[in-house]
Amino acid sequence: MFKRALWQGLIAGTAGGVVMTLGEKLEQAVTGRPDSHVPARVLQRLSGLPEHPGKQPLPVNWAMHFGQAAALGVLRSVMAHAGLRGPLASAKFTVVRLTNDQILENATGVGAPPPTWPRRELAVDILHKTVYAFVTGVVADALARRSSGLGPGQRHAALRPGRRPGVGPLPRGEAYGR
Numbered sequence: 001m002f003k004r005a006l007w008q009g010l011i012a013g014t015a016g017g018v019v020m021t022l023g024e025k026l027e028q029a030v031t032g033r034p035d036s037h038v039p040a041r042v043l044q045r046l047s048g049l050p051e052h053p054g055k056q057p058l059p060v061n062w063a064m065h066f067g068q069a070a071a072l073g074v075l076r077s078v079m080a081h082a083g084l085r086g087p088l089a090s091a092k093f094t095v096v097r098l099t100n101d102q103i104l105e106n107a108t109g110v111g112a113p114p115p116t117w118p119r120r121e122l123a124v125d126i127l128h129k130t131v132y133a134f135v136t137g138v139v140a141d142a143l144a145r146r147s148s149g150l151g152p153g154q155r156h157a158a159l160r161p162g163r164r165p166g167v168g169p170l171p172r173g174e175a176y177g178r
Contacts, residue, residue: 005078005080005081006074009077009140010073010074011139011143012073012140012143013074013077013136014069014070015135016069016073016132016134017132018066019135020069020128020132020135027124027128035055037056039060039061039064039065040057040060041110042064042104042105042111045110046108069132069136075093076136076137077140077143079140080137080143081148082152083152083154084151085137085141085144085151085154087134090137091133093136094130097133098129152175155174156169
């Protein structure tokens, strides 16, 4: 499962990153909001690359932007293979995506906690990360469904629909944690 989840997650996360970026560019054209150079600054601090004042090099910005999108897509793919699929799973993944950004940005001193942001800026960030999470989820879910059918959690739920007591776990051989 993990080998498939890896390559499928990289594809799903990249797709989510591309759609999120296209949405950001459309939103920027409408609102006039400038490009963010936070991804580049975070990568520079994490990797020890030299920092530049003002506008950051586009390749560094995109390396962090798309690298983070692809890497986190692997987690969403693991979720899909385990049977955590659909809009609720993507909503949960949105929180993971936002949390990952905030850990990296705040730990490196590049960003500040979201409660200190202007409300409009926070809303825009949440919107774009939600688009990323749901697009990544649609792709990850489709790839997992195609390659492995139902995940172990979904097969367990099918034993007795609804959350009920007395339904034991799947037999060990039918789950991933053999």
